[in-house]
Amino acid sequence: MISWLNVLPEAILSVSAVVLLIVSTLAQSGPMRDLLRWISIFAIAAASAALIYTSGKFGLSVDGWTLATPFTTSVSLVLLSLVAWAVLTSPIPDTSAGEWFALLLFAALGSVVLARVGNLAALFLGIEVLSLTLYIMVGFKYTSRLSLRGGVMYLVLAGVGSAFLAYGMALVYAVYGTLSIAELRASTEGVTMPLIALFGYGMFLVGVGFKLAAVPFHMWAPDVYEAAPSSAAGLIASASKGAAIAALLPFSFLLNSHFLIIAALCAGSMIVGNLLGLRETRVKRILAYSSIAHVGYLLLGFLTIKTELPASLPATMTAEGAIVFYIFVYGISALGAFTALGAMRSQTVVSLNDLHGLGRTRPIPAACLLLFVISLAGLPLSIGFWGKLYLFSTAFKAGFLKLAIIGLIGSAIGLFYYVRIIVHLYMVSPEMNPRSETEQTSSFQNAVLIASAAAVVIFSIFPDMLYFLIRGIY
Amino acid sequence: MPFAEPALVVATILFFIGVTGVIVRRNLLFVLMSMEVMLNAAGLAFVAGSALHGEPDGQIFFLFILPVAAAEVAIGLALAVLIYRKFQTLDLWSIADAAGE
Amino acid sequence: MTFLDASIFWASSFVAIAATLIVIISRNPFYAVLYLILSLFGVSMIFYTLGAPFLAALEVIVYAGAIMVLFLFVVQMLSPAGSPATMPDIQRPSLIQLIFPALLSTILVIVVVLALLRSGSMVGTEATNVVSARELGIALFTHHYLGVELASLILLIGIVGGMHLGRAAGIQDETEVKVALR
Amino acid sequence: MDTMTSIYPSLWLIPGLPALAALLIFIFSGSIRPRSAGWIATTGVAMSFLWAIFSFIVYNNATSKGAVFFHQIGWKWLDAGFVQANAGLLLDRVSGIFALVITGVGFLIHLFSTSYMENEEGQRRYFGFLSLFVASMLILVLADNAFFMLIGWEGVGACSFALIGHHYEKRENVAAALKAFFVTRFGDVFLILGVLLLAMIGTVDFTRLETFGLADLNIVHPVFNLTFGQLLVIAGLLLLGGAAGKSAQLPLQTWLPDAMAGPTPVSALIHAATMVTAGVYLIARFHIVFALSPELMMVVAVIGVLTAFYGATCAIVQTDIKRILAFSTISQIGFMMLALGVGAFSIGLFHFFTHAFFKALLFLAAGSVIHALHGEQNIFKMGGLRKELPGVFLATVAGTIALAGIPLTSGFFSKDAILWSALTSDRGNILLYGVGLTTAVLTAIYSARLIYVVFLGAPRADYHLHAPSPRQTWPLYILAVFALFAGFLNVPGLLHWEHYFQPHFKGWASEPSHNLTGEIIAAAVSAVLAVAGWFVGSVLFSPKRMVEGRIIPEPAMDPMAIRIETASPYRFGVANFLYRAWDFDHLYATLVTRPYRKISKVLSWTDEYLVDGIYEAGSVILQLFHGFFVTLQNGRVGRYAAVMLFGAALIALLLTFFGSGNL
């Protein structure tokens, strides 16, 4: 039963989630609760090992539900590492710790399913696993009105998004009679798509666009990010977004038919996302807007996938490579930024004024936040710079000069709000801070933050190392 | 089946009625119902597609939509109860306008 | 294709659409749920005409029988003094609110209809076979078992969510509860 | 190439010693006593003077062996494209005379200053800059090329700025310093352009200037598309602009009277004897360029004679003793320019030589008077100082008669020679001569006025005299001797000045007629006119009249109350016009200063609000967009779903109308 082995990663994750739930009933409090974190980490590690083990050995498996090529494996690993990072830095809730970590594992599961998607149904179910997990995570802090509000908003809108997705898939299915992406790809080759299929894919893009928070399907992002606990917001920004773009990758054949649409989403996200952040005063909303803009950059990479490159170029310079790299780079930066922020300010609404002087009173998380923000802004000595450069150079290589320049201008606008964060963090004295008390962070959390901030810098000096780590570990 | 294509149209109409419902309704319960309508319409479209090609994949997809709808409603209604407790209303506009925290 | 089939299809389609319309404009949540159930019955009939009797049954059992009942419970639970008709904050959507989404929806529907008309018959020969529950089951558990697995997990997630959120539902004084989650 | 020169005295010591003194004073200004600063400076200049004499003697001995100049190249200084220059010093007849006068007069003035500045503040600063000035001036005259000369040229300007503004507590002094610097700097713009132009079309290496004489003036220059001759005229005009700025010639003369705000010894050294004659030096140095075109020479002569006339007319009505001398200086330099313009280069230099003595003398004497009167400068508040300050009086008389050109004084010899050249040289004419002669008469009149009003008659105010120390009087006496007798240096057969410069200017100078009778008649004419002028002056400004208050021209106010900034002290419009120095200041204020301030303000405003406004507007536009998108974010699910639906509809429409076509 070779093909069964192929779903080993998914199986490990789901089984361990269930195990975790069972264990959590035994370990409601005390030091045992730390065990939950380590079980999760262990599960993710085991899933990663399984991924590496199965990578490329069996090809399409389970009737095309999962696709275990080296590439999808690397995407899955990237997403798993992001979830693992969230697991490591996430504070353990006093109640429902088991549920929390189980949900994180479910998120990992959804991401892996999406990264290796080979089938429309897998896509739908993967997105649903991820979404449902995230609804709960957003509304996890049910004592907070904002949290509930965000949770319900995300639930409704994500439901609408999923419905669009399913509806679009249904129309496509109605035309081609298959759910397999490979077959869909084959059936579009060299043929003009009927309008109904075009429309179906269009609605499908609405659904994916919603998960990505691409303009104009971005509206939910700021409210939800703000309402969610930091780890959840980080996950929405990183793993969920990465999984969505990864799920979009097999649909690169859409670039023939829907180029204009995707380009519009891309340009719109890059511009509107950055414009939205311009004068925002609440930090999590700023990060949300920034995530919208980053989707634009990712889509820019997606647009270039079909481009023929000169054969002499190294294989590492493909658009897919740039996208995976960027998923990791952006994911780690966004997660890091949310976590570092959460480490300093735990309340739901964090305004820029709440950051005043934290550079002095909380130097370590502040410095980490600084580095992550620099990375988000794409300034040098952070991997964000290389990530962005990979994408933009890919766009240039593909000849999409206008889009690339729009993106560059967008990132110039975006710099404004990143710098605002830095300014408020460092250039205002602590006395100006309306809240004098700060959170205490565990040294473990600090260590993880420092390590990843250091990684952001170190990998910026050796970006290729990171690249090969991502693409070539198996 | 000859009704496959008309059924697609019906699904489309239902779907967009659902979307309209989500947009215009202010009460969370109605919004959730509209969402159900949308999911259901998507399922209908799948079944129509399945009928068009005479193969089971579409129907199977509907089988996947079912638990999704159920799970969404379960969580949605749980949230609705909590929200009603917190805000004393299910009116999404008032909830949005209510001061956070 | 018989006249009976056609009349069932068109009638149930009409019922489904009309009932759904009433759902989105009704004031009374109780009635809305009932109309939604009616709409689901209509869709179920369409399933039947489309040769999916098993799904038609499932539609009624799961959607109408389970999900809608859940709705009813909640409506009951949240209605002051047990009378949902008096829920104060439920308003009918005004015409002005309706215009924009209705217009866009109409455009989209027209696009689909046009697309269907333009493409003519999408498949050369329309299949006429009825997919039986047996066929479905075989396909489901030979080709799509991962989907089944995932679907079950989705339900599990729903349970976990319900469990977590429901835990709060029983607590009246929230200040006692500390959910320290950053 | 200059290994041989080591056997000759190093010229670097001449500017080097005062520079060293200045350096010492500046570096140790914190630790030395103020008085020592004076002595360090004086010693430096004295040693420089001695070394200059020594070098000059050695040089003169060498000339007898056929050498033309004494050239020491330090190092390659400028090296880019056509801007090629050494840092090198050159001693020849012209620079030798200048160096001697600068160090000699400079030494005396330093000595005078040690007493004059004794109880003043900022002595160290004063002496530092004074020494630095001497060093710069020496570099100016000794430099072997025009680029290197610029170091000295601007250096003296900078020192002049610092010294005029020595008493910077008063805003008007600062304004005067700025004015002096700005106006001369304006001239320097032309000078720099002129030097660059010359460097571009030829050379500004002083040892090679002769090559201009060998060039074909009709060749067209490839860059400018003008002939060489035309370019030379342009270059000459540009140089003249620089010279006019530094030497306070029309129309850039306005700064010099104001520059009198500096301490009096500074006026003596910088604004009478040395720096202001830099223009004369420049033209004498570039005489070939000028001599190559008659028009250029005419311009120089006309500017010179007009300035001479201008200065003399203004001097006649001034009430401030130093301003009288300042206008007199303007006038006398005009005479030098006249001499240069008519081709009598050596005579021009001769007048520089004599003028340096008598004008320095007059300034120092005036300084003594002012010092004795505790800073009083209005001549109508003086009077009767003959008895109180007999030594100063005698010295002043010596200076004024030299200035007036009373026969047998140095001024007589030099001025007469100029007038004679103006009349008889190839480039001269009767008009120049006439104006020059008139000016000479005016000169005699205001000279007499100075003596009569200041020293004769009865005191017009209460004096608490402050007797001059020997260190003040001895320099006066020494200078007086030179003022009276230096003229004999240009007596044929004795020490013939013109003959001495013959090898330098060669054929480029225009020889005046050597008609002895004519010369004697002309000399007689100027002698008679000078004496007559003095007489007129003595009548007009006799003590008797002064006592009666009948001052000519008749003042409209108490003469003692006349101040520099008084606009119209006299009854007569002409007199007031002259008092205000022909209203040049007013003219420039209207034409240049005020518009410039205005432009500056307007531009400043433009920059702050319009140029920056473009960017601010850009940011406002971005913020408007931001505002639009943000208002959509109202937290209501319906709105958000509506936007999604809108997006979906947009996608559908795009697909319907554009299909799968790529745009």
Next chain:
Amino acid sequence: MLMLTLIIPLAGALFVLLAGRVNATGARVVALISTVLSLQVAYLLAAQARFAVIEVDNLWIPSFGVHFALQADWIAALMVLLTSFLSVFAVAVSWREITERVTSFHVWLLILQLGVTIVFLARDLMLFYLGWELMLIPMLFLIGSWGTGRKEYSAFKFVLFTFTGSIFMLSSMLYLYYRHIVDTGVASFHMDDLLQVQLSQGEQWWVFLGFLIGFGVKAPLLPLHTWLIDAYPNAPTAGSLMLSGVLSKTGIYGLFRIGESFAPVGFSDFRPLLIWLALAGIFYGAWIAFSQRDIKRLIAYASLSHVNFILLGIFIASDEGFKGAILQMLCHGISTAALFLIAGAIQHRISDREFDSLGGLWRIAPAMGAFFLFFAFASLGLPGTGNFVGELYITAAALEYHWVIGGLTAVAVLFAAFYSLRLFTAAMHGPEPAALPNFPDTNSRENLLLSVLAIMLIILGLFPSVITAPINTGTLPTGIETRMRNLSETNYSSNHIMLSHHSTLPITVADAALLQEAEQ
């Protein structure tokens, strides 16, 4: 040697972080040691680069074609020397001025130095860009944290302007990269590779425009200068010093090292326009400077004027123009640094820098007055200082280019006198202010710093050939190279037409003595 210039600031920053844990003085001392060391290294580098181009070339990021390629020719080495020289000063002037968060201040300063050094040495476009962007964040912190006045606004403005500019620059770079891939199929950012790209005229226009905006902002070229007016005055002294002394040079440097190299046709097509623009900048800055009433704002505008002088030289780039520009880059760096140092010292003493509250300071601070006077004169181009030589060369080049431009350039020198002396007199001259708080004269540290700067200026003024003689055209853009050669040649030949150098010259004394000896 090349690597050391980068390693020392980096290691210095780390050591400062460590030393900062002990105490503030420790951080200062370590920073000083680090900068002095890098000055030493830069000196050695320059000493080597004087004779030969030093290169380091390693493939850094193969997947991307980024090379860790450094190249130090004489000009680059000079710029590095200037950078490390001014870095020493930046540390030294902050000794007393910076009392808060000393450690991080010095860390940012050293990172800034690192970025600038990379910019000057990079032989790879991406490395260059990396260094370019690396300057942003340190400068943001230096201005925003330790500045005065509207510091956050100024910091913002600086960062946004520079970054927006660099976006255009990056577009040009990526376009070149793209074209190189299209042409050869090889991905590389190495300048030597990208120089092989043949762009059409239209492409060159766009590419050059991108570079122009990117570099023009930093330089700054009119009308991209408005950030400067806020950033220079509001930065701490060390920041103003680095901004005006070094960062503006990176723009100029990039303009000819990169802008002209990669788009020679674009450059030469834009050249007349740019020359006029630079000229306008000279006048604009000088005129506005005159009416400023804030010392640092005045210096800022003055700096604008001077930088446009340099740009003019770069744009004309004949032998004189280029040498003048290089020389002026150093001298402007030094003299403006000194002026900012003095302005900072005044501001530090009385917490104000408006003319109204100043005046008559010379009496109470004679040493400061003397230095102020010297540097005011240097800033107006007094002969004897290096500024004069630079401006003279540039004026000469302008005159050679066109007489109108030459004339205007010379006139511009006059306006420099206006604002420089106005600045000096407003602060130092005039009646002593009635109620002046304790205003100590410059202390020995400041005296030492200012003396070194003054001596440097005089050395540059008297021995400019030290700088200009080794300028090796081999590593410059070919455009500059040919212009330097051609214009000079026409000149010398025209010289030959006009005058014969070997005509009969008067003999010198030395000659005469020789003759005489020969006779005997």
